[in-house]
Amino acid sequence: MKQLRWLAALPALGMLVGPFVFNRVEPMVLGMPLLLAWLVACTVATSGIMGLIYLTDPANREPEEDA
Amino acid sequence: MNAALPIIALAVVVALGLGLWARAGHTMDMEQWSVGKRGFGTLLVFLLMAGEIYTTFTFLGGSGWAYGKGGPTYYILCYLTLIYVISYWILPPAWRFAKERGLFSQPDYFAARYDSRSLGILVALVGLVALVPYMVLQLKGLGIIVATASYGVISPTLAVWIGAGTLTVYVMVSGVRGSAWTAVLKDFMILFVVIFLGIYLPYHYYGGIGPMFEAIDTAKPGFLALPDRGQSATWFASTTLLTALGGWMFPHIFASIYTASDERTFRRNAVFLPLYQLMLLFVFFAGFAAVLQVPGLTGPDVDLSLFKIALQTFPPWFVGIVGATGVLTALVPGSMILIAGATLIAQNLYRPLAKNATDASTGRLAKGIAPLLALACVGFTLYGGETIVQLLLIGYAVVTQLFPAFFFSLWPNNPLTRAGAMAGILAGVAAVAVTVVGGYTLAKLFPGLPGPVQDLNIGVVALALNLAVAFAVSLAGGGARRTVRT
Numbered sequence: 001m002k003q004l005r006w007l008a009a010l011p012a013l014g015m016l017v018g019p020f021v022f023n024r025v026e027p028m029v030l031g032m033p034l035l036l037a038w039l040v041a042c043t044v045a046t047s048g049i050m051g052l053i054y055l056t057d058p059a060n061r062e063p064e065e066d067a
Numbered sequence: 068m069n070a071a072l073p074i075i076a077l078a079v080v081v082a083l084g085l086g087l088w089a090r091a092g093h094t095m096d097m098e099q100w101s102v103g104k105r106g107f108g109t110l111l112v113f114l115l116m117a118g119e120i121y122t123t124f125t126f127l128g129g130s131g132w133a134y135g136k137g138g139p140t141y142y143i144l145c146y147l148t149l150i151y152v153i154s155y156w157i158l159p160p161a162w163r164f165a166k167e168r169g170l171f172s173q174p175d176y177f178a179a180r181y182d183s184r185s186l187g188i189l190v191a192l193v194g195l196v197a198l199v200p201y202m203v204l205q206l207k208g209l210g211i212i213v214a215t216a217s218y219g220v221i222s223p224t225l226a227v228w229i230g231a232g233t234l235t236v237y238v239m240v241s242g243v244r245g246s247a248w249t250a251v252l253k254d255f256m257i258l259f260v261v262i263f264l265g266i267y268l269p270y271h272y273y274g275g276i277g278p279m280f281e282a283i284d285t286a287k288p289g290f291l292a293l294p295d296r297g298q299s300a301t302w303f304a305s306t307t308l309l310t311a312l313g314g315w316m317f318p319h320i321f322a323s324i325y326t327a328s329d330e331r332t333f334r335r336n337a338v339f340l341p342l343y344q345l346m347l348l349f350v351f352f353a354g355f356a357a358v359l360q361v362p363g364l365t366g367p368d369v370d371l372s373l374f375k376i377a378l379q380t381f382p383p384w385f386v387g388i389v390g391a392t393g394v395l396t397a398l399v400p401g402s403m404i405l406i407a408g409a410t411l412i413a414q415n416l417y418r419p420l421a422k423n424a425t426d427a428s429t430g431r432l433a434k435g436i437a438p439l440l441a442l443a444c445v446g447f448t449l450y451g452g453e454t455i456v457q458l459l460l461i462g463y464a465v466v467t468q469l470f471p472a473f474f475f476s477l478w479p480n481n482p483l484t485r486a487g488a489m490a491g492i493l494a495g496v497a498a499v500a501v502t503v504v505g506g507y508t509l510a511k512l513f514p515g516l517p518g519p520v521q522d523l524n525i526g527v528v529a530l531a532l533n534l535a536v537a538f539a540v541s542l543a544g545g546g547a548r549r550t551v552r553t
Contacts, residue, residue, distance in 0.1 A: 008152050011148070016307060017304070025284050025292050026284075043342070044345070
């Protein structure tokens with residue numbers, strides 16, 4: 001599932017393009033200004049997506065190299 | 068004398084003790100001192116990388132920016148997250164190459180990949196230009212923290228001297244192993260302190276995080292989003308991207324790659340380090356809480372906002388704990404910078420010129436250089452004045468110029484030649500020097516451009532020039548492609 005790695009581009013795009021779209025304070029989400037809440041969501045999504053990539057990356061399934 | 072000072076002193080003593088303890092049972096040769104014998108597991112590398120990037124700048128500057136600038140601060144969260152996304156793919160091949168060849172420093176990597184000592188020397192010089200202001204920033208932060216948390220008993224100047232002295236002793240005794248173990252202590256403390264401050268302050272003063280943001284939004288409409296011009300969305304995106312690319316190019320951060328015992332460590336950390344960056348959110352909350360509570364700080368004083376509000380809210384012993392945490396956030400990256408800086412002077416500036424240098428003699432020299440480098444940084448800290456901010460801007464923009472040569476070195480067929488890589492770096496660095504020293508922005512250079520384009524970070528220009536020159540020279544050189552592959 002090598003194609004999954006392209007998912008990593010999503011949160012990056014969210015962070016780089018998001019400020020053009022969600023650059024506003026209202027409505028507040030979870031008590032935070034909209035822009036901040038969006039960027040926090042992108043950060044959390046990054047961890048999730050990187051986790052998915054890690055689990056499906058064949059490089060991590062080969063036996064561990066000698067340290 | 069108050070309760071804060073002994074707590075800060077205790078933190079320094081404990082850090083020194085950890086350094087001594089971390090050294091026990093290890094022979095301090097150069098490989099141990101600079102790169103921890105390449106034996107660190109996932110957790111130590113995690114803390115070392117988190118510790119290097121989570122500096123006094125993030126602690127004081129993150130809250131200071133939230134206080135002084137509002138919305139644009141969010142970029143810190145974004146670029147730190149992106150740094151780790153990139154790391155998943157770029158660190159493992161760099162680590163493999165470094166391990167096979169037994170590299171010690173960042174310039175070693177470039178010198179070995181492009182089979183060119185002169186490129187190594189150039190990268191070492193670029194790295195030093197970037198490291199010194201980074202170190203000065205840590206020392207300045209240390210001075211602010213100790214002076215404030217000691218309620219003025221210790222002057223900033225004295226604090227800088229004590230801090231630099233501690234750092235030097237610490238670095239000479241224990242090397243990077245000590246930094247890693249202090250990072251363990253530091254991260255526990257900072258997690259506790261930052262999350263506590265980020266939640267307690269909004270609740271104490273405003274009755275919650277939501278009410279706090281609403282109060283700020285009412286008092287200063289638009290402050291919590293990006294302005295339409297200046298630090299606008301264009302500025303935000305370009306700055307986030309540039310700093311994310313430049314992040315790994317700082318010599319001390321690059322060198323931390325070498326400490327890992329296996330490459331899977333990096334991929335694992337790429338999953339968890341983004342989540343760890345959410346800690347910044349609480350730094351922002353603390354800074355925002357200060358906006359309406361300790362108003363009136365301007366210019367460089369915004370960095371004091373976190374401590375001003377802590378002083379106003381908490382008893383001295385707790386201010387001491389915040390101060391101790393701040394001191395540790397300066398010690399970890401500070402010690403890494405000293406080690407990396409001293410290693411690259413000895414390994415990449417002195418060694419190519421000394422015919423019969425050995426690993427042992429270079430290692431001894433590196434340890435001898437550490438105090439001199441620390442002294443130079445104290446000099447810049449105390450007498451550099453405001454130019455330091457300027458220097459730091461140059462430092463960040465300058466290291467980013469190493470990224471293209473690094474990036475293409477990972478390709479199976481590197482399109483850049485040795486001459487191309489050098490020419491690109493020189494062109495990029497020159498462009499940075501001219502634009503930053505001259506205070507040029509895109510708006511000043513090209514007044515005809517549409518507004519949003521003018522807000523692009525000026526570093527984009529230098530990077531574009533770097534790439535153009537690197538490719539032009541590489542193509543002109545034709546068959547001279549000689550990147551070393553693994």
